[in-house]
Amino acid sequence: MDSLAPKPRLREQFRSVMRLNHYSIRTERSYWYWIRYFIRFHGMRHPLELGTSDVNAFLSRLATDRQVAAATQNLALNAIVFLYARVLEQPLGEIGDVVRVKRPPRLPTVLTHQEAMSIIEHLGQPYRLLTSLMYGAGLRVVESSRLRVKDIDFRNQTIIVRDGKGGKDRTTLLPAPLITPLKLQIEQIEAAWRSQEEMYKVPVSLPFALRRKYPHASVSLAWQWLFPSSGICLDEDGRSVRHHVHVSTIQRAVKQAVRVTGIEKPVGCHTFRHTFATELLRRGVVV
DSSP states (O other), X not given: OOOOOOOXXXXXXXXXXXXXXXXXXXXXXXXXXXXXXXXXXXXXXXXXXXXXXXXXXXXXXXXXXXXXXXXXXXHHHHXXXXXXXXXXXXXXXXXXXXXXXXXXXOOOOOOOHHHHHHHHHTOOTTHHHHHHHHHHHOOOHHHHHTOBGGGEETTTTEEEEOSOGGGOOEEEEOOGXXXXXXXXHHHXXXXXXXXXXXXXXXXXXXXXXXXXXXXXXXXXXXXXXXXXXXXXXXXXXXXXXXXXXXXXXXXXXXXXXXXHHTOOSOOXXXXXHHHHHHHHHHTTOOO
């Protein structure tokens, strides 16, 4: 009699469900971080041995002991709910009254047009163009960093944002002043790609599902990152790939530019998106 194949470990089960449902790698990593934290919090017991009261205790402790932000506590809850409902197929019931983190009412920091341009002018490339996209097109920093050549539609003067917040795609207007610098950026990438420079012999990273559906996309011009990283990394399957510029690199460049300008506001990359929305409202555009 043949022995039964061993049941996959929880990590493999979780990963398989995430890939099957086309979740992003960032979401996969975030969810797994909190699932592991939950398991360690309860002495490495398997989640099937735990119940709703254990989930309640974990989430409440995040609020009382770790004093995490409200969004962080919600992310932890989402990860655990996903684990029980989608991976273990035993949805949680009512978890009771969790000690919830109160989200303090805050108005976002907004720059004047002069302040925004002053910061942008103190940035070198490619960070100047990346930040200009946040300010001029209202992109989030991660959305700017993940743009590919094919996402820029010069004919219709639009930018296609893939896998934005909530995993949704959307389009936004391409500001006229950015057309020329974006064309130059794409020309440089195309020249390097056609000459098969060393870096461009390595395929770009692609989501697992797309890699299977379009096996040649990772070496095509259309799928090249608009803002590639300067090094080679390994994807989730251990293969050498080229990734886009890291978000933390952009954030450091912006913070340095803010210090140089002497602007005394808590400015980060997302400030440019808030300022974009404020500028549209000031001009009478409904957002």
